[in-house]
Amino acid sequence: RERVRAMFYHAYEHYLESAFPYDELRPLTCDGQDTWGSFSLTLIDALDTLLILGNISEFQRVVHVLQEGVDFDIDVNASVFETNIRVVGGLLSAHLLSRKAGVEVEAGWPCSGPLLRMAEEAARKLLPAFQTPTGMPYGTVNLLHGVNPGETPVTCTAGIGTFIVEFATLSHLTGDPVFEDVARKALKALWKNRSDIGLVGNHIDVITAKWVAQDAGIGAGVDSYFEYLVKGAILLQDRELMAMFLEYNKAIKNYTKFDDWYLWVQMYKGTVSMPVFQSLEAYWPGLQSLIGDVDNAMRTFLNYYTVWKQFGGLPEFYNIPQGYTVDKREGYPLRPELIESAMYLYRATRDPTLLELGRDAVESIEKISKVDCGFATIKDLRDHRLDNRMESFFLAETVKYLYLLFDPDNFIHNDGSAFDVVMTPYGECVLDAGGYVFNTEAHPIDPAALHCCRRRKEEQWEVEDLMREFYSLKKNKKFTLKRASDYGEGESENDIKDASSDKAGEKRNSKNSHSLLSCPSQSFNSKLAVLGQVFLDNA
Numbered sequence: 001r002e003r004v005r006a007m008f009y010h011a012y013e014h015y016l017e018s019a020f021p022y023d024e025l026r027p028l029t030c031d032g033q034d035t036w037g038s039f040s041l042t043l044i045d046a047l048d049t050l051l052i053l054g055n056i057s058e059f060q061r062v063v064h065v066l067q068e069g070v071d072f073d074i075d076v077n078a079s080v081f082e083t084n085i086r087v088v089g090g091l092l093s094a095h096l097l098s099r100k101a102g103v104e105v106e107a108g109w110p111c112s113g114p115l116l117r118m119a120e121e122a123a124r125k126l127l128p129a130f131q132t133p134t135g136m137p138y139g140t141v142n143l144l145h146g147v148n149p150g151e152t153p154v155t156c157t158a159g160i161g162t163f164i165v166e167f168a169t170l171s172h173l174t175g176d177p178v179f180e181d182v183a184r185k186a187l188k189a190l191w192k193n194r195s196d197i198g199l200v201g202n203h204i205d206v207i208t209a210k211w212v213a214q215d216a217g218i219g220a221g222v223d224s225y226f227e228y229l230v231k232g233a234i235l236l237q238d239r240e241l242m243a244m245f246l247e248y249n250k251a252i253k254n255y256t257k258f259d260d261w262y263l264w265v266q267m268y269k270g271t272v273s274m275p276v277f278q279s280l281e282a283y284w285p286g287l288q289s290l291i292g293d294v295d296n297a298m299r300t301f302l303n304y305y306t307v308w309k310q311f312g313g314l315p316e317f318y319n320i321p322q323g324y325t326v327d328k329r330e331g332y333p334l335r336p337e338l339i340e341s342a343m344y345l346y347r348a349t350r351d352p353t354l355l356e357l358g359r360d361a362v363e364s365i366e367k368i369s370k371v372d373c374g375f376a377t378i379k380d381l382r383d384h385r386l387d388n389r390m391e392s393f394f395l396a397e398t399v400k401y402l403y404l405l406f407d408p409d410n411f412i413h414n415d416g417s418a419f420d421v422v423m424t425p426y427g428e429c430v431l432d433a434g435g436y437v438f439n440t441e442a443h444p445i446d447p448a449a450l451h452c453c454r455r456r457k458e459e460q461w462e463v464e465d466l467m468r469e470f471y472s473l474k475k476n477k478k479f480t481l482k483r484a485s486d487y488g489e490g491e492s493e494n495d496i497k498d499a500s501s502d503k504a505g506e507k508r509n510s511k512n513s514h515s516l517l518s519c520p521s522q523s524f525n526s527k528l529a530v531l532g533q534v535f536l537d538n539a
Contacts, residue, residue, distance in 0.1 A: 001406035003362050005053055007375070008399045011390060014374040015042050021069065027374035028388040036086065036392075037078040037143070039070055044090040045396035048443055051101050052400055052412060059101040063094065067114050072122050075144045080129045080137050081159040083122060085224075085441040086392060088166045091119035092173075093443035099422070100411070100432055108425055111173055111453035123170055123179055135185035136160045136206040153207040157200050160186050161225030164232035164241070165439045172450040187232075190225065191244055198251030199267040200225070216267035217256055219278035224440040227283060230290050235437045235447050245291075260299040261320050275321050277307065279314035279335050286341035289348045298349065301341055305357055311381040312364040314338055325382065333377040333389070334369060336397035336442065343405045347413065358405045365398075397442035412436055412444060424452050 011025070019025040019032025023041035026033055035041070043062055050059045095115035099105050106113055128146035129137040138147050139155040164187060167179035193209050194200050199216035218226060226248060233242035255270040256262045262281060264274035282304050288297035307318050314337075317329035339361055346354040368384050369375045375394060376386040404410055414434030422429050429452035436444035 001403060003366070004399060004402045004406060007362070007365065007370075008049065008053060008395060008403070010370070011374045011395055011399070012046055015046075015390075015395075018373055024392055025374050025390045026388045027371050027376045027390045028386065030373040036082045037076050038074060039072075039083075039087055040066070041086055042390075042392040042395060044070075044094075045086050045392040045441065047090060047094045048097055049395055049400045049403075051097050052403060052410060056102050059094075059097075060103055063098065063101075063103055063115065066091075066118070070118065072118075072125050072143055075142065077140050077142050077148065078125075079159075080126050080139060080141050081156075081162055083126060084163055084166055085439055085443075086396070087122050088119050088126075088170070089439040089441050089443040089445075090396070091115050091122065092166060092169050093439075093445060095119060095173075096431075096446045096449050097444075099420070109422075110429075110431070110449050111175075111424055111426070116173055119166075120170060120174055120176075123167065127178065127182065130182040130186065132206045134189045134206055134209045135182065136189045136204065136209070137163075137182075137186060138206060153205050154203050154212050155206050156203050156213075156221040157190060158220075158222055158224045160204070160206070161190050162228050162440060163187075164228050165235060165437060165445060168232065168236055169445050169450060173453050175453060187225075187229070187241070187244075194248075195267045197255065197268070197270055198247060199255060199265070199270070200248075201267040211267065214267045215264045215273050217264040217274075217278075217281070218252060218262050218284050219264070219281040223280050223283060227287055227440055230287055231437050231439075234290065235445065235450065242291075249291075260296070260303050262300070263320070275319065276326060277304070277318045277320055279316050279318075279332065280337055282314060282335075282337035283340055286337075286344035289341075289344045294345070294348050297341070297345060298351070301338075301345060302353075304338055304341075305353075308338060308357065308360065308364075312360075312368060313378055313381050315381050330380045330382055331378055331387070332381050333387075333391055334365060334375060334394045334398050336393060336401050339398060339401045339405065340442070343401045346405055355405065358402055361402060393441060400442050419448075422452075426452065426454060 014027065014030070015025040015032075018030045020043065021040045022032030023035045023037065023039060024033055025042065044066065047059065047062050047066075050062065092115075095113050096110055098113065098115065099109065110116070125143045126137075126141055129139075129141040131147075132138065132153075136155065137160060138151050138153065139159050140151055141147055163183035164180070167183035171177050171180035189209070190200055190204075193204065193211070195216075200222065201211040202213035202215045202217075202221040204211050213221070216222070226245060229241050229245035229248070232238060233245065252262070255265050261277060262284065263272050264276065265271060266273050285297035285301040285304070288294070288300070304314070308314055310323075311325070311332075313332035314335065315325040315330050315332060317326035318324070319326050339358065342354040342357045345351065365375060368378055369386065371386070374390045377389045377391065379385045379387040404412055407413075411432070412434075414432070416433045416435070419433035420431050422431055430448050431446055431452070433446075433448055435447050437447055438444050
């Protein structure tokens with residue numbers, strides 16, 4: 001763990017010294033470059049890692065620097081996907097961790113705050129990309145002018161389906177539903193356009209919804225779409241998103257899985273198109289662990305670990321039948337995915353093999369990649385040639401997951417035995433109780449925060465108290481009013497025609513078994529109409 005901490009500071013301090021305010025460090029020439037925009041990206045990406053390592057003072061300093069120095073009103077063409085996962089995700093995570101880091105938060109936090117306003121501003125710059133006939137976004141947007149007139153309509157699947165975690169969090173914290181709405185519409189458009197055998201391809205035209213690249217798999221171009229169906233389902237307690245993933249999971253097992261490897265197949269026929277393993281696919285065992293499929297996860301993880309041991313890293317592409325790298329895909333840009341899976345699986349199994357992978361990763365990265373000014377991308381794992389780049393995800397993800405693998409007592413691993421209660425304008429709010437959901441750039445989102453800022457809740461409870469008072473005068477009337485949060489997603493009182501019938505009661509109870517705020521499950525004889533009029537059941 002201490003070696004991982006030292007790795008972080010070797011890279012972070014050289015970024016500040018040689019590359020800030022550019023996006024990334026160039027470690028071979030000890031200077032910086034802008035890559036994904038011009039946001040001081042490494043600083044935003046590394047911010048929550050600072051807190052996970054326990055560096056409160058530097059977290060506070062960087063928050064101040066970002067508030068003063070980052071501007072999104074710039075004439076820059078930015079990746080919608082990368083800006084969301086790195087910038088919006090990083091700012092949201094830092095916003096929700098601010099109080100824990102000793103930052104003096106404003107009244108109304110976590111429903112307001114400077115980092116939240118920055119995240120919202122960045123996300124608003126991305127919204128023009130979603131204005132397409134299908135609701136699937138363009139891949140690139142100009143932060144000042146919106147979508148360029150000549151912009152290609154072809155976007156990868158992950159670039160369409162990787163918004164629900166950040167955008168739903170934004171909607172819940174700010175009260176503006178537009179973010180969650182566009183993210184859901186994009187997710188559902190992909191679902192609607194899956195093939196007859198249940199698979200999605202790699203690239204699609206967002207205007208016509210025609211698949212341009214028809215390779216189906218779990219890796220590059222598709223990966224985080226599947227990840228966000230699972231993480232969105234967990235974060236939002238959304239059964240529909242989980243049901244979508246489980247359907248995909250069946251098709252993936254049926255058509256792409258061979259001997260605990262996953263290949264690429266033609267999305268309509270299921271025939272093998274590429275028998276390769278891509279390093280980006282190594283997130284899959286971690287995702288399997290989140291749905292409880294630990295045995296399959298471990299078997300696939302051990303396959304991937306054999307590749308790591310062969311090369312001292314994961315090549316971008318690995319030909320499974322030949323057991324060797326693929327031409328021009330021999331590099332390892334210090335990606336986190338295998339370490340990420342090891343972290344999740346170690347939480348689930350405590351298998352010491354997973355700690356051995358972590359140790360091997362530290363040894364490899366230090367031996368091959370460490371240079372005077374940081375850590376350099378490995379251009380070729382066969383001869384250990386280096387490239388002049390250190391991606392921001394090295395500090396956001398790779399180092400973070402390594403540290404968390406070796407730090408079982410970190411606050412991120414909280415099992416709910418400790419928590420904070422904060423007062424918001426909408427009542428008491430429980431925070432920092434654990435269960436953090438990592439976005440695909442390893443920025444942790446506290447799921448409890450999503451329940452802190454619902455403006456409807458307070459009004460609903462006031463009306464409920466009035467109703468209780470009103471009916472307490474009628475001694476022979478027994479009833480229980482359900483709070484708004486107890487209705488299933490998409491349901492309203494009008495959807496439940498006979499709330500006292502056994503069938504409706506069963507449906508509601510099963511649908512809301514996860515609710516943290518359920519009243520006793522009794523039938524009730526009174527309901528509120530949409531316009532606030534009170535109706536008795538015999539009215």
